[in-house]
Amino acid sequence: MVNEMQTISTWILCFLLCCHAKLAEALKCYHCNNLDNPACGVLFKPYQFVAQPCQGHSSRDFKCVLQREPPTGKDDWVGIIRSCYEMGSLSVNETNGCHVMKIAGLTTAAKLCFCDTDYCNHAMVTWSPASGLVVVTSLVVSVLYHFVHPY
Template sequence: MVHICEMHINGGWIIYLFVCFHTKFVNALKCFHCNNLDNPACGMYFKPYQFNAQPCNGKSENFKCVLQREPPKGREDWVGIIRSCYKIGSLSMNETNGCHRMRIAGFTTTATLCFCDTDYCNHSSHSWPPYASITTLTSLVLSLVWNT
C-alpha cells in the first residue's frame, strides 16, 4: 500500500513536470521590443522594468530574441540599440546563439546582432540569459558560506 502511494506521488510529479515543460515549449518566445532612439531606457544601461516583454508572432522554434548594437553614422559617442524578435532565416548570416557582426547594406557601419532563444534573454547588453547573474551571485555566496 505504501508503494502505491509513493508511485501516485511520483506519478503526480511526473505529470506536473511534463505540464511545466510542455507549457514552456508551446508558448511563444517572449522578447523585449524597443530601441534607444525612441526611449533611452532601452540603451546600454537597459531598464527592463520600464518595458513589457512581448511574445513573438509564431512558434518559438521559428524565432529568437535579438539585441542589435550599431554606432550610427555621424554620432560616434552614441550606440544604437534595438531589442526585438527575430524570425529565423530573415537574414543571410550566422543565427546561432551568441553575438555576430554583420555589415548593413548601404551603410559603412557594422552591426552586432546577439541572438538567444529563451524568454527575456535580450535584456542584457551582452545578451546573457536573465538568470545568469542570479546564478553567478548565488554560486559566489554559496562558495563563501561553504568555505567559512
C-alpha cells in the same frame, strides 16, 4: 536531520525544475529602440518595458535579438534595437551569441546578439542555458555542503 535534508533537497529539485521548465508559450522578447525611447539604450531599463510574445507557430521559429549599431555623428550615439527575430529572415549566423553583420549601403557593421530564452535580449552579453545551470548547480552544492558541514 535526515528528514530536514530530504525536505530541502525536494524543494531545491522543485525549484530547479520550475526554473528550467519551458512552457509551450511563444518566446517573449523586449521590443524597443533607443531612438524612440532612451530607456531602451545601452543602459537598458527593463522595468519600463513589457516583453511581448513573438508571433509564430512555435518558439523554434524565433529568437530574441539585440542589435547594436556603431556610434554615429558627433554625439557618439549608439543605436540599440531589441525585438523578435524570425529565423531565416537574414543571411547571418543565427546561433546564440553575438555576430557582426554588414549594413547594406553603409561602411559600418551592426552587432546582432541572438538568444532563445524569455527576456534574454535585455543585456549585451548573452548567457546560454548551460551557463545558468552551472551557476545554479554550483550555488546549490555550496549551500548543501555548508548545511551538512556547518563548521
